[in-house]
Amino acid sequence: MKYKNIFFDLDDTIWAFSENARDTFEEMYHTHSLNAYFDSFDHFYSLYKSRNEELWVAYGKGVITKEELNKQRFLYPLQKVGFGDEELAKRYSDGFFNVIHTKSKLMPHAKEILEYLAPKYNLYILSNGFRELQSRKMQSGGVDIYFKKIILSEDLGVLKPSLQLFHFALSATQSQINNSLMIGDSWSADIVGAQGAGLDQAYYSVDAVVDDLPFRPTYLIRRLDELKSIL
Numbered sequence: 035m036k037y038k039n040i041f042f043d044l045d046d047t048i049w050a051f052s053e054n055a056r057d058t059f060e061e062m063y064h065t066h067s068l069n070a071y072f073d074s075f076d077h078f079y080s081l082y083k084s085r086n087e088e089l090w091v092a093y094g095k096g097v098i099t100k101e102e103l104n105k106q107r108f109l110y111p112l113q114k115v116g117f118g119d120e121e122l123a124k125r126y127s128d129g130f131f132n133v134i135h136t137k138s139k140l141m142p143h144a145k146e147i148l149e150y151l152a153p154k155y156n157l158y159i160l161s162n163g164f165r166e167l168q169s170r171k172m173q174s175g176g177v178d179i180y181f182k183k184i185i186l187s188e189d190l191g192v193l194k195p196s197l198q199l200f201h202f203a204l205s206a207t208q209s210q211i212n213n214s215l216m217i218g219d220s221w222s223a224d225i226v227g228a229q230g231a232g233l234d235q236a237y238y239s240v241d242a243v244v245d246d247l248p249f250r251p252t253y254l255i256r257r258l259d260e261l262k263s264i265l
Contacts, residue, residue: 037265039209040151043218044161044168047238048144049175054137062129071115081111094193135170143259148180150262159184160203162193162223183207195227225251
């Protein structure tokens with residue numbers, strides 16, 4: 035076999051982060067009666083998502099801390115409607131983090147492909163997610179048993195696509211570049227990072243068109259079960 039070691043991103047590659055997060059946000063929205071300040075949950079969530087994406091970019095560049103990221107992204111929607119109550123934002127934030135890791139939705143075919151791969155390969159998680167959440171999310175989704183190690187950006191203090199993090203992951207798992215594969219849904223974090231570090235990459239995207247990408251990934255898959263034809 036060409037590969038021995040398979041590195042998976044977690045959020046929206048294995049664990050259905052976008053869907054689980056939205057469910058949790060909507061639950062907290064009603065728990066904390068935010069309908070008093072927003073036209074609808076969709077109104078709140080659209081404000082949150084746009085600012086959250088900007089803040090993650092700033093966090094990735096080291097411009098803001100993890101604490102500032104979490105404070106600002108939960109406070110921002112309230113500020114936009116003229117109700118910048120920091121205590122309410124903190125209660126919402128605490129509630130979100132207490133609940134999100136209990137959600138269990140996985141990406142389509144995730145468990146199927148892990149059951150197929152685990153007997154044949156060394157499987158690892160390489161994630162930018164927070165240490166206090168990732169293991170719990172994997173346990174809730176029932177996928178923790180398939181992975182030999184979880185490598186997190188917080189272990190090193192840098193985020194994917196940092197080459198330093200990919201090299202750290204290889205070293206921590208005693209893996210070699212030429213027999214390792216990175217699988218992920220984020221072009222900028224997973225695929226660009228892996229390609230820069232010299233790893234083969236499988237870009238998991240439902241709608242990506244190869245001709246529209248800056249470079250051709252080693253593999254482009256629309257569904258996780260397509261990995262069976264590769265591995």
